[in-house]
Amino acid sequence: MCKEFGPPESLVLEEVDDPQPGPGQVVVDVAACAVNFPDVLMIQDLYQFKPPLPFSPGAEVAGTVSALGDGVDNVTVGDRVLASPGWGGLAEKVVVAAKSVIPIPDSIDFVHASSFLYAYGTSHYALKDRAHLQPGESLVVLGAAGGVGLSAVELGAVMGANVIAAASSDEKLELCREHGASMTINYETEDLKTRIRELTGGAGADVVYDAVGGKYSEPALRSTAWDGRFLVIGFTAGIPKIPLNLTLLKSCSIVGVFWGAFVGREPERNQANVAELLSWWQAGKLHPHVSRTYPLERASEAIRELADRRAKGKVVVTI
Numbered sequence: 001m002c003k004e005f006g007p008p009e010s011l012v013l014e015e016v017d018d019p020q021p022g023p024g025q026v027v028v029d030v031a032a033c034a035v036n037f038p039d040v041l042m043i044q045d046l047y048q049f050k051p052p053l054p055f056s057p058g059a060e061v062a063g064t065v066s067a068l069g070d071g072v073d074n075v076t077v078g079d080r081v082l083a084s085p086g087w088g089g090l091a092e093k094v095v096v097a098a099k100s101v102i103p104i105p106d107s108i109d110f111v112h113a114s115s116f117l118y119a120y121g122t123s124h125y126a127l128k129d130r131a132h133l134q135p136g137e138s139l140v141v142l143g144a145a146g147g148v149g150l151s152a153v154e155l156g157a158v159m160g161a162n163v164i165a166a167a168s169s170d171e172k173l174e175l176c177r178e179h180g181a182s183m184t185i186n187y188e189t190e191d192l193k194t195r196i197r198e199l200t201g202g203a204g205a206d207v208v209y210d211a212v213g214g215k216y217s218e219p220a221l222r223s224t225a226w227d228g229r230f231l232v233i234g235f236t237a238g239i240p241k242i243p244l245n246l247t248l249l250k251s252c253s254i255v256g257v258f259w260g261a262f263v264g265r266e267p268e269r270n271q272a273n274v275a276e277l278l279s280w281w282q283a284g285k286l287h288p289h290v291s292r293t294y295p296l297e298r299a300s301e302a303i304r305e306l307a308d309r310r311a312k313g314k315v316v317v318t319i
Contacts, residue, residue, distance in 0.1 A: 001013070001014055001016075001054045001055070001056055002042075002043045002053065002054060002055055002056070002057060003053060003054040004053065005043065005044055005045040005053075006043065006044065007043075007044070007304075007307070008040070008043065008300040008301070008303040008304040008307060009300055009304070010043070010300075011043065011057075011299065011300045011303070013296070013297055013299075016091075018093055019093055019094065019095040020067070020095070021067050021068060021069035021072075021095055022069050022070075022095070023069050023070040023071050024069055024070070024071050024072060024097060024098055024099070025069040025072070025095050025096065025097055025098060026065050026067065026068050026069065026072055026075060026095070026096060026097075026098045026101060027065070027066050027067035027068075027093055027094070027095055028061060028063045028064065028065055028066065028081060028083060028093065028094055028095075028096055028101070029063045029064045029065075029066045029092065029093055030061045030062075030063040030089060030091060030092060030093065030094055030319045031061075031062055031063040031064065031110035031111075031114075031318070031319060032061065032062050032063070032110040032111045032113070032114035032115075032293075032316050032317070032318050032319065033058040033060065033061045033062075033089040033090050033091075033114055033316065033317045033319065034059075034060045034061075034114045034115040034118065034147075034314050034315070034316045034317075035057075035058065035090075035299070035302045035303050035306055035314075035315050035316070035317060036059050036060070036118055036119075036147060036306070037146075037147075037234060037236055037306055038059060039057040039058065039059065039087075039303050039306070040303055040306050040307045042057055042087060043057055043303070049086060049087070051086075051087050055087055055088065056087065056088050056089070056090045056091045056094075057087055057088075057089070057090055057303070058085070058087060058088060058089025058090035058091070058094075058299075058317070059084055059085065059086055059087060059089060059118060060082070060083070060084045060085075060089060060114055060115070060117055060118045061082065061083055061084075061085065061089040061094060061096075061114055062080075062081070062082040062083075062104065062110040062111075062113035062114035063080075063081070063110060063319075064078060064079065064080055064081070065077055065078065065079045065081055065101070066093070068098070069098070072098040074098055074099065074101075075098060075101055075103065079101075079103055080103065080104050080105075080106065080110075080113075081101040081102060081103055081104060082101070082102050082104055082113045082114060082116065082117055083096040083100055083101045083102065084096075084100065084117055084118060084121075084260075084263070085100075086260070090296065090299050090317055091296075091319070092296075092319055099267070100263075102117070102274060102278075104278075105282070107282070108281070108282075111290055111293060111316050111318065112288045112290060114316055115147070115288050115290050115313075115314035115316055116277075116281070116288050117274070118147070118148075118259075119147045119148045119150070119151040119288075119314065120151045120155065120277050120286065120288070121259055121263070121270070121273065121274065121277070122148050122151070122233065122257065122259040123148055123151040123152040123155050123209070124155055124273050124276070124277055125257065125259045125262055125270075125273060126152065126231050126233060126257040126259070127139070127152065127155055127156060127159060127161075127207070127209070127231075128159070128273070129262075129269075129273075130229070130231060130255045130256075130257050131207045131209075131229045131231055131255065132229075133156065133159050133161055133206075133207055134160075134161075134206075135159065135160030135161065136160060136161070136162070137161050137162070137206035137207060138161065138162045138164065138199075138200050138203070138204075138205050138206045138207070138225070139152075139156040139161040139162065139163050139164065139205065139206065139207045139208075139209065140164045140166060140185075140196055140205040140207070140208045140209065140220060140223070141153050141163065141164070141165050141166060141181075141209045141211075142166050142187075142208070142209065142210045142211060142212045142216050142217075142220060143166075143167065143210075143211040143212040143234075143236060144165035144166055144167045144172070144173075144176045144181065144184075145165070145167045145169075145172030145173070145175050145176055145312045145313070146211060146236070146309075146311060146312075146313075147311065147313060147314045147315075148211050148233060148234070149165075149167070149209070149211050150175070150176065150179055150289055150313050151286075151288075152209045152211075153165050153176050153179050153180050153181050154179045154180050154285075154286055154287065155286075156180065156209075157179075157180030157181070157182075158180070158280060158285050158286070161206075161207070162182055162183070163180055163181045163182055163183070164181065164182070164183045164184065164185060164196065164199050164200075164205070165177070165181035165183070165184045165185070166184070166185040166186075166187050166192060166216075166220075167184070167186065167187070168186070168187065168188045168309070169186065169188065170186060171312075172312055173185075173186060175289070175312055175313070179287065179289065183199045185199070187216060191219075192216060192219045192220060192223070193219035193220070193222050193223045196219075196220065196223035197223055200223075200225070203225050204223050204224050204225035204226070204228060204250075205220070205223055205224050205225060205228060206224075206225050206227075206228055206229070207228065207229050207230075207231065208220045208221065208223075208224055208228065208229070208230045208231060209231045209233060210230065210231060210232060210233055210234075211233040211234045211236065212234070212235070212236050212237045213234065213235035213236065213237050213238055213239055213240050214235070214236075214237025214238040214240060215237065215240070216237065217240040217242060218240060218242060218243070218246075221242060221246050221247075221252075221254070222246060224250055224252045225250070225252075226250055226251055226252070227250075227251055227252060228250060228252040228253070229252065229253050229255050230252060230253065230254045230255065231255050231257050232254060232255065232256050232257060233257050236309060242254070288313070288314065289312070289313030289314065290313060290314050290315070290316050291311060291312040291313045291314065291315060292305070292311075292315050292316075293315075293316045293317070293318050294315070294316075294317050294318070295317070295318060295319075296317055296318070296319050298317075299317045302315045302316075302317050
């Protein structure tokens with residue numbers, strides 16, 4: 001529970017009443033809850049969504065449906081599902097809208113199911129619907145070893161792009177190569193702008209996927225190709241200020257990516273995207289990477305791992 005805004009260590013574990021489903025809602029008995037960077041921001045009152053105190057963080061879960069509200073006919077008690085409640089997932093039970101739950105086959109375990117939708121949903125929407133990534137194009141992924149970054153590396157490779165993974169250590173870059181990156185940049189020891197130009201033969205990147213922000217955004221934007229697309233995903237290193245003349249000089253685009261809003265505004269398109277993602281996963285084209293799991297009583301440590309940018313792939317809390 002977040003009872004007052006602060007760092008992960010301010011979270012407390014306590015008993016509360018079981019949630020009850022309202023009309024159109026279901027209760028999910030949570031088996032696993034993936035943590036994401038918005039959890040880090042939300043508990044500090046730094047995120048665009050501001051749930052009232054007290055609340056439990058945790059945006060994506062997998063588990064078993066245990067109760068149905070009135071009017072629910074798309075799932076039944078006992079169904080294995082994944083869902084994105086937005087918050088509330090770091091708990092034994094969570095209430096979610098029935099229309100938002102996605103059944104999962106028995107072949108997919110709860111830990112990896114919980115880590116799938118947020119990262120791959122964001123990256124799929126970014127690359128397919130916002131960047132219109134084409135086979136043979138060059139894709140640079142900043143923060144490539146993180147949860148969303150690694151999913152972008154995998155999806156870029158599946159979609160036929162030449163993927164350049166950029167991260168802060170050689171260990172992280174090795175993981176990126178295992179997940180489909182054909183080239184890598186260590187932006188702690190190499191000049192990001194120069195290396196992007198070199199690895200693209202001087203042409204620049206067709207698409208930049210920026211999940212980091214901070215000091216890395218501007219050199220990456222300067223390294224985009226003519227008619228390039230710069231995807232704004234997140235700001236783990238801070239929100240940058242960008243000289244807009246750069247977009248004029250390259251006739252390139254800065255493109256916002258807000259997957260959560262897309263889910264709410266265009267549910268049918270999102271459902272089609274999720275179906276495509278699940279088919280790729282079951283076909284063995286995608287391999288969600290969970291680097292570490294924590295029990296619920298150590299959930300604050302899981303969030304701290306993200307806050308300190310130490311996570312590789314996804315970190316999951318098991319209940």
